[in-house]
Amino acid sequence: MIKLSVCIPVYNFDVRELVYGLKKEIESQNLSAEIILIDDFSDWKSCSLNSEIQDVASVFLSLDKNLGRSKIRNLFLNYAQGEYLLFLDCDGKLIQENFLKNYINFLSKNPLTDVLYGGRKVPAEIPDQKHLLRWKFAVERENLSVGERKSHPYLSFQTNNFVIRQNVLYKIPFNVSYSNYGYEDLLFAMDLKSENIIIHHIENPVLNNDVETNEVYLEKVKESVASVSAMLKNNAVKDRISDIKLVKAFGKLNFFPLNIFIVFFFKISKNFLEKKLLHGNKSLRYLDLYKLGLLFKLMK
Template identity: 50%
Template sequence: MKLSICIPVYNFDVNQLVSDLQNQIDSDQLDAEIILIDDASIKEIIDRNKNLENKVSRFIFLDHNIGRSKIRNLFLKFSESEYLLFLDCDGKIISKNFLKNYSDFIKEKNPDVVFGGRKVDKIKPNPEYGLRWKFATERENLTLKERLKTPYSSFQTNNFIVRKSILKKNPFNEGITQYGYEDSIFAKDLFKIKVKIDHIDNPIFNNDVETNEIFLIKADQSAKSLAQLIKKDKNVERISKIKLAKAYFRLKKTGGIFLYQLIYKLSKSFIQKKLLGGHASLKVLDFYKLGQLIGYMNKER
């Protein structure tokens, strides 16, 4: 069994991450390789990571950005391993047995898909970074016990292993070109064809701290991505199970779209200010995302 560690790189220095992974490969004598694909990062980041070309199995540099879904599918072209381990480039290894834990689980269980979990700093950051931290602690950083209750909706793409044959048959939806929901759609596709998602306690630390402004931009992008999916994807049932889409369809069914949009337009500037301040609850963020989704849905197709 050979494992390909696949890291899509975008505007982040991955030298430490690669070094930590290689040390574990060497110390545990694992049959594994590291593959990097840079998704058209800025020159400064490319220069910082360039030295890794001779330290990993493959380092591919793309001349234009292809997005989070397409770049993950692209790793199929360069990996010959039975399993692919996908890690976000801003991740940090926090367990000395991180790779061995996955390797042992694969040997024992012969799984199709495994999610290891994620963590962020327990210490609350300054308010300007509070929104992303709050979202992570309240909705993403679930314990293994919590994830096992809802294995498909708890799946994320920052730290997971997938059998190559499964990814070939069920690639990431390349219609999602911006940030948001590629993990949800992938998990729902697996559920439909009855591919089990296993969960283990093998988290990676989210090493990139985003400002409220950047996170709000990503929230807007995710709303736009969801609008594109609703308009283009014929599998409405799959999309309707996404929490935000479910709220939109409920409003549409009850005729509440116009009223919601009116209230949202009147309160949008206040809501944005509250979110950027870092003290707002995630319900305020949900209100913002639904308002943005409605706006994108009302635009020309």
């Protein structure tokens, strides 16, 4: 029987509903699975709420400093007992019946599987304007059907809901040089691709239960573009992100004097673009222009 280690990095979020839901399925289905929580130095409020489930999880570890998105995922290897590790974001909500069983059934029928991604969704209801930007991006760019994901298995991979064989993660851990928000999941996917590790896709999504405000998401966008800039400046990894839409656009336009003009244009239009994005209900083309201008500025 396949044993699954459910690994949940926790940061400033009430994860009780997710953990209770997982525990209920494990017990009702008599699954061979464990739940491991590692709290990445959350605030006192989240720690207080989540202390309720310390005895529900097989392992509950609270860190005394923040490790970041990549290091903490690698840390689960020190505690997981399962042949496969299922990584879930702490803001995920279970919406699939037999969520864990769906993964276990696929792995049982396809024993050569090394990596498996189940997908993501956001609430169907359109949120208020203050939360619209992140929701629009998820709906238009991230919430892909399983067919769309299979056509681009590496580019459509995300780390919010995926299974990986333990020995594969030992061999190809997350790159700890890039622990901030943005594109660390794609770099990991491309590291897998470089080692000929196939990413399989099925329809087994979780709901993204925490859609950020426009202001918070825009700050994360800035952080993600900074990560791309750092990767492009690193000869060891820059070729692995060459298929990113933003990187492709940068490569096509990065020649003199157009690059100088783009930096100048971004300087004078930055406030205008930010105002449009913070309004929330504008086309994502504004976001594309903003990210491209910011990348040119960081790369000059």
